[in-house]
Amino acid sequence: MEDMYEDGYTPPILTVDTVIFQIIDDEFYVLLIKRAADPFKGAYALPGGYNAIGETTREAMERTLLTKTGVNCADLRLVEQLYTFDTVARDPRGHAVSVTYMGLGRDIVPAESDKTQNPGFFNVRELPELAYDHKHIIEYAHDRIKSKITYTNAIFSLLPELFTLTQLQKAYETVFGRELDKRNFRKKFLSLNLIHETSELHRDGAHRPAKLYRFNKQELEALARSFD
Amino acid sequence: MEDMYEDGYTPPILTVDTVIFQIIDDEFYVLLIKRAADPFKGAYALPGGYNAIGETTREAMERTLLTKTGVNCADLRLVEQLYTFDTVARDPRGHAVSVTYMGLGRDIVPAESDKTQNPGFFNVRELPELAYDHKHIIEYAHDRIKSKITYTNAIFSLLPELFTLTQLQKAYETVFGRELDKRNFRKKFLSLNLIHETSELHRDGAHRPAKLYRFNKQELEALARSFD
DNA sequence: CCTTATTAGTGTTATGTTGACACTAAGTAT
DNA sequence: ATACTTAGTGTCAACATAACACTAATAAGG
Known part of the structure; x- marks a missing residue:
């Protein structure tokens, strides 16, 4: 044995x-x-x-x-x-x-x-x-x-390939379990240069359509600056 | 088998x-x-x-x-x-x-x-x-x-119980493998409230003696703010 | 077509943090 | 008393953070 x-x-x-x-x-x-x-x-x-x-x-x-x-x-x-x-x-x-x-x-x-x-x-x-x-x-x-x-772009793994900034923010809020400020979130996240705007729009009801974004890379990468 | x-x-x-x-x-x-x-x-x-x-x-x-x-x-x-x-x-x-x-x-x-x-x-x-x-x-x-x-007080584990701010800074520099600014280091580290001054002095040669400090806790604790 | 409802999208300001930088203080040795 | 060495301290500019409210664009319904 x-x-x-x-x-x-x-x-x-x-x-x-x-x-x-x-x-x-x-x-x-x-x-x-x-x-x-x-x-x-x-x-x-x-x-x-x-x-x-x-x-x-x-x-x-x-x-x-x-x-x-x-x-x-x-x-x-x-x-x-x-x-x-x-x-x-x-x-x-x-x-x-x-x-x-x-x-x-x-x-x-x-x-x-x-x-x-x-x-x-x-x-x-x-x-x-x-x-x-x-x-x-x-x-x-x-x-x-x-x-x-x-401190990474890991959120990409929870989002579709094309997504709106609102969806991105919601994903963060869902993981964190708390709400974030819309303007500060967008300013900060866009400054990280992890995503780029596409020419496509997301139409989803009786309101202004949202621009769709895409991650530059679908692999994990660390950020220069941390995000919060 | x-x-x-x-x-x-x-x-x-x-x-x-x-x-x-x-x-x-x-x-x-x-x-x-x-x-x-x-x-x-x-x-x-x-x-x-x-x-x-x-x-x-x-x-x-x-x-x-x-x-x-x-x-x-x-x-x-x-x-x-x-x-x-x-x-x-x-x-x-x-x-x-x-x-x-x-x-x-x-x-x-x-x-x-x-x-x-x-x-x-x-x-x-x-x-x-x-x-x-x-x-x-x-x-x-x-x-x-x-x-x-x-982001923690882990440096305590590499230092003696009583230590000077210079020793503390050297410990960080040794782990990081790069030098830090003395004034900025002290200002930042002291603001974290992880250590307190003792009444003892460290005499170590022909120069002004240094105050000895002690960690509040000798257990791992996370910082409110990150340190760098 | 006009109104309403709904989400998208945007900028400023005050506060806090970071990073660069140089001199005085206090002791020992000679 | 002088020289030497390490301890100890403050300001300012640049940048980051956090609070905050309005306009833009569309669809639906009258």
Whole structure:
């Protein structure tokens, strides 16, 4: 039992857990599953699972996300490792180590099927009871993205390719959970030179149409100045 | 071989690696060992090792640090997890996952003995050839602490309990690797209310003695405003 | 076509922060 | 007493932040 490796080394259990966020109707949502088995059977939890030998934690994350929620990691716009938690006793057999990831995207639709475990997006302001320390992990991820959008262009990952300045501001407000001043926001954000105006307009009802903008890059880049 | 766990799950190899920094003579140093065995026999590397079953990564870090360098984690002033690297092929038997930690302290002395592996502090500006991707991990850790001292009081961990403003400024300059303006530094840092003056003076040669200061807290706290 | 409703879009001012810059103060050594 | 060395201090200009209200452009409905 102990000599799987030649020198008698036995590693602990390794798992991954993933926090997928997206904005829906100007609210911030996180992807959860309902646990089908003990421990915490019937409770909600982050999608995750065991990290098998021979796969990277990133690969294990992509695999478990697809299996448990039907979400393809390639449809996410930004994925990054968050933190590694020792405190998650995922497995009744003993101590487990969980590497966590955060993923951001738009129009992500979990697939309901036999193999999936009732995946769905939940408003982060009204979370159900969560298994393990997953509430803590979600808060950690939320803090990370709040911080990240102040010194990078990470907000692109939550927006469509073409967007109005109002949509951009709303995305910030949704992540921050507070309102921002319209004129100050526009002045500051435009000075960062992360986006450029297009010739297209967004028509959306009985009012003046808004110019549509596009990010210069759809990859993460750090800002010269921080944003807030 | 595959059924150590009842359901056939076999975890990958789990290791920890630790980046210990301290300031010596106004230069920034990192703790390295000389590898006694292949792979990379004879090359320098971060202290680290296998994470056994039943211990947390933090416990594995403390254990391997003590074993390989004689440094007791309790003598460090600040320890935090950095990142988990999949890319460290520590083990020729295959893919390994390495959880890394950063530790900061002062007057840390590695112990030379049979069990230790030639531990010593190396100036981060003149590093020897390093095993694995440990150079990358050290740079990652260095970036982290550079950033951390701009929005927390983390610098306390590199200073003695009583210190002068000049020593404080030198500590920042050492971590940043660049010089700061004396008047602006003092004005800004004192406005953060992290430290208070004591009645003691530091006499150090044929010149005006300097007031000694003390941190209000010897624990990590975030700043209201960022510092730079 | 005119009115209304609705969101888009814009500038100024006061306050605070940053960054550049040079001299006096207090001690020791000779 | 003089020289030397590090400690300690203030101003000003440039820039960033935060508070704040009106006009512009369109669609819908009468």
